[in-house]
Amino acid sequence: MEILETLYREIVGFFSFSGLIEIIQTDNYKALLTQDGIGKALAPLIPVLLVIELIRAFFFQRLSFTQYKIAFFTYIFNRVISRFISIGMVGICIGLFEPYAIFKSEFTWYWFIYGYVVWEFAHFVYHYLGHKVRLFWCLHSTHHASESMNLSITYAHFFLEGPYADIIRTTICILMGVNPPLLFLIMFIDGTWGAFIHIGENLVKDARLGFLNHIILTPSHHRVHHARNPLYMDTNFCNLLNIWDKVFGTLQDEKHEEEIEYGITRPIKSGDFWDAYFGEIILLAKDVYHAPTLKDKVLYIFMPPGWHHSGEHKTASVVKKEYFATQKP
Ligand SMILES: [Zn+2]
Ligand SMILES: [Zn+2]
Numbered sequence: 204m205e206i207l208e209t210l211y212r213e214i215v216g217f218f219s220f221s222g223l224i225e226i227i228q229t230d231n232y233k234a235l236l237t238q239d240g241i242g243k244a245l246a247p248l249i250p251v252l253l254v255i256e257l258i259r260a261f262f263f264q265r266l267s268f269t270q271y272k273i274a275f276f277t278y279i280f281n282r283v284i285s286r287f288i289s290i291g292m293v294g295i296c297i298g299l300f301e302p303y304a305i306f307k308s309e310f311t312w313y314w315f316i317y318g319y320v321v322w323e324f325a326h327f328v329y330h331y332l333g334h335k336v337r338l339f340w341c342l343h344s345t346h347h348a349s350e351s352m353n354l355s356i357t358y359a360h361f362f363l364e365g366p367y368a369d370i371i372r373t374t375i376c377i378l379m380g381v382n383p384p385l386l387f388l389i390m391f392i393d394g395t396w397g398a399f400i401h402i403g404e405n406l407v408k409d410a411r412l413g414f415l416n417h418i419i420l421t422p423s424h425h426r427v428h429h430a431r432n433p434l435y436m437d438t439n440f441c442n443l444l445n446i447w448d449k450v451f452g453t454l455q456d457e458k459h460e461e462e463i464e465y466g467i468t469r470p471i472k473s474g475d476f477w478d479a480y481f482g483e484i485i486l487l488a489k490d491v492y493h494a495p496t497l498k499d500k501v502l503y504i505f506m507p508p509g510w511h512h513s514g515e516h517k518t519a520s521v522v523k524k525e526y527f528a529t530q531k532p
Pocket of ligand 2: 356
């Protein structure tokens with residue numbers, strides 16, 4: 204019955220139940236008062252919400268498998284691959300860069316605020332480059348391929364995106380003096396909120412969350428981020444605090460009159476996992492291959508998606524400019 208055991212392990216693993224089971228089995232409820240214990244207890248939150256979302260969609264007969272297919276196969280694919288590749292990027296970056304930190308912070312509430320602001324900046328940098336540098340877009344686009352929004356999208360990432368994000372975020376935070384235990388606490392909050400902002404319309408119809416929409420980055424903002432409408436493209440790069448979107452002018456609220464169209468701008472075979480996962484890499488390889496000069500080949504890799512050696516660019520900035528030009532009275 205090895206297959207049943209494997210299945211049991213996969214289910215427990217997916218729901219992140221093991222930490223909670225360990226606390227219950229060892230009667231160690233005091234652990235719930237520690238940061239590690241709270242983490243273990245809250246870990247199943249997103250997977251459980253995802254299942255509730257699926258059940259609700261099923262009962263309201265809005266469940267279409269295509270909406271979940273890409274994320275589902277990406278999750279399975281990543282599970283298989285991560286058995287072979289496990290990179291402790293966070294640990295490596297801490298070890299490498301801690302000696303060069305500009306100063307040392309401590310585990311206190313005011314350093315927590317400082318650390319969170321720095322973390323959001325680092326997240327902004329990683330996410331912005333993920334949209335503006337074609338090579339990094341190849342890693343990030345899998346997350347944007349879905350043409351609907353639901354909690355399963357939380358799991359839809361190219362397997363190298365995690366290490367890429369962690370190298371940038373951890374390095375910036377460590378160099379800026381964020382203390383590692385603080386960093387782990389921030390990462391935990393960020394991860395939980397980062398998953399929650401993918402909540403689907405089946406669970407929360409209006410995701411502006413009332414007054415919160417004015418002070419933090421809500422699921423509504425993140426829905427906008429996943430939209431391919433010219434007005435919404437390349438906006439809302441933050442995760443929880445949207446200060447850096449405010450600073451860099453990339454904050455965009457959801458507008459009633461502009462209904463969100465999820466997905467990326469190029470035509471994608473609907474629900475096709477292979478296209479969502481490798482499509483952008485194949486297209487980049489083709490562009491590099493066909494580029495007339497070495498300089499163009501290099502530019503294809505580092506310029507924003509949509510850049511073309513002929514000068515006829517279809518980057519997000521160009522598309523947005525054209526859109527705003529048609530909006531003027
Ligand atoms: Zn993005
Ligand atoms: Zn997202």
